[in-house]
Amino acid sequence: FQQYKDEYSDFTQGWAFLSRKKDISDFEWQTMKLVIKKVYIWVILSTVMSxxxxxxxxxxxxxxxxxxxxxxxxxxxxxxxxxxxxxxxxLVFTVAYTWRSKFVIWLCNGIALLLISVCKHYSAGEEFLIIFKLTDKETYITILAIFWMNLRCVSYYLDLLDVPEREQRLMNFLSYSLYLPTAFSGPFIPYKDFKRCQQFDENLSSRLYTLLFEILRFLFWLFFAEFCLHFIYVNATSFHPEWVKSLDSWSLYGYGYTMGQFFHIKYLVFYGLATSFAKFENVIVPSLPVCIGRIHLYSDMWKYFDAGLYNFLLSKLVQNRFLSSLICFIFVYIWHGTDGFILIWTVLNYIAIIIENIAAAINENHLQNSKLIHKLGPKWFRRISCIAASPLLAVSAVSNFYFFARSEIGNIFALRFLN
Known part of the structure; x- marks a missing residue:
């Protein structure tokens, strides 16, 4: 890439002391850095006054x-x-709540998600940006805000229907749905955990120390990612499928693993900064994304990478194991956007989770207390379980490559895996 003719502005001049180009081709990363730069001055002001x-x-x-x-x-x-x-x-969900029906809330949510998906599609056009006098980054920030707003609206009013004695107060809802630290970057926090921010905690010095430590921690990871992008052009590479296809298997899988690590650091920074300020205000926050290198079951990826979204799905959609999984993944597909590569990622996720559930049911009902397992012992049973799960790990990794780098790169990994 040192002699690369940069027609699409994938690179910029990096830090002066490194004398290297920096990969800036990840639009989400560049946009969220802009959000961090703009919003956190306001977040600090909001936190002090609050x-x-x-x-x-x-x-x-x-x-x-x-x-x-x-x-x-x-x-x-x-x-x-x-x-x-x-x-x-x-506004729409507040009106929908007057019917006091979960069906109406979910119907409203389905229509809202479809409209958001259509809006997302048309907002990418230059004509849209000119008409509404927005930049592409401002449009993306707005789309992010309305996707996160969607989860908060659904969650708040479904919870309200579950607790009929709780009085609906418009300011409760608005202060929750427009809470600045998590408005644009997430993660999802239910109202029951958010409302603790109305309580005063005397232990200011301890909370302030924790806040400063966590801000420094996540800023370190932000600058670490920026430093790495001077040397490892993991995002720009995804726009060159022919070069990716030419890699030998070890290099290809190393590239895939690097994509995953960058994705993890990216969301560690986004969620980490947001939850640091929320925690300071006594809000109960979900756990941060775990390193993908520690995950071997795909169900664990859902549980431990985006715990806020997982808790939402678990509390609002999961009733029975198989049907609810299908509903969950349809929701996830629409919520993340209706692109083709998102569909592939979602379907592979669903298949992997169903196979895991079937294997878990067989183990629970037939193997767990069998004579064979008692003879093998726990160590051998664990080894056999790992061997059995490894094909699923490969499938889940390939599904992630579709999500990280879209269909063309995902297809390269899938074909290499099958061959």
Whole structure:
């Protein structure tokens, strides 16, 4: 890539002391860095004012403040049109709640997701950007906000229907759905965990120390990723399938593993910074993404990579093992976007999870207490389980490569695996 003719602006001049080009071809990473740069000044202001309001027990004022600061940020940094788009879902779901029906809430959610997917498709066009006077990054930030807003709206009103004695207060909903630290980057936090931010915690020094430590920790990983992108062009490579196809198997799988590690660091930074401020405000936050190198079962990837989304699916969609898995993955497919490579990723995920569930059921009902297992002992049983699970690990890895780098790169890994 040193002599590469950069027609698509995949690279920029890197840090001066390294004298190397830097890979900037990952649009999501570049956009979220812009979000971090713009939003966290506002988040710090929001956190300081919120702490003072909690101390003096201005809870109503706190809720108004959480709404006003986010609305002001959106108008100032994105504009009025993105604000209208972001606020559209809270309005629609509030009206839908008047029917007091879970079916109506889910119907509303299905329509909302389809509209968001259509909007996402058309927002990529240059004509859309010109009409609404938005940059491609501003449009992407708005799309991110409405996808996260969708989860919060559904979760809040389904929970409200489950607890009929809880009074619906519009400010409760708005302060939750427009909470600035998680508005654009996630992760998903249910209302029951969010509402603790209305409580004042006397232990300020300990919370402040934890906040500063975690900010430094996640900024380190941000700069570490930026440093690596001067030497490992993992994202730009995905736009050159012919070169990827020419790699020998060891190099190809190493490239795939590197894609996974970059994806992990990316979401560790996004979720980590957001949850650091949320934790400071006493919000109960989901665990951060675990390193993909520690995961060998694909069900564990769902449990431990995006714990917030997993908890949402578990609490709102999972009732029986097989049908609910199908519903979950249909929801995941639509929520992530209806692109072809997302469909392949979702289908492979679903197949892997079903096979895991069948194997777990066979083990539980027929093998666990059998004479054979007792003779083999726990160590040999663990070894056999690992051997049996390794093809699934390969399939789950290939499915991720579709998700990371789209269909052309995913097909290369799939064909190499099959051959």
């Amino acid at each position: 702490e003072l309001m909690r101390k003096f027990k201005f809870i109503k004022s706190l809720q108004w403040w959480q709404v006003i600061i986010t609305v002001t940020f959106v108008i100032n940094e994105l504009g009025v049109f993105p604000l209208v788009v972001i606020l559209f879902q809270p």
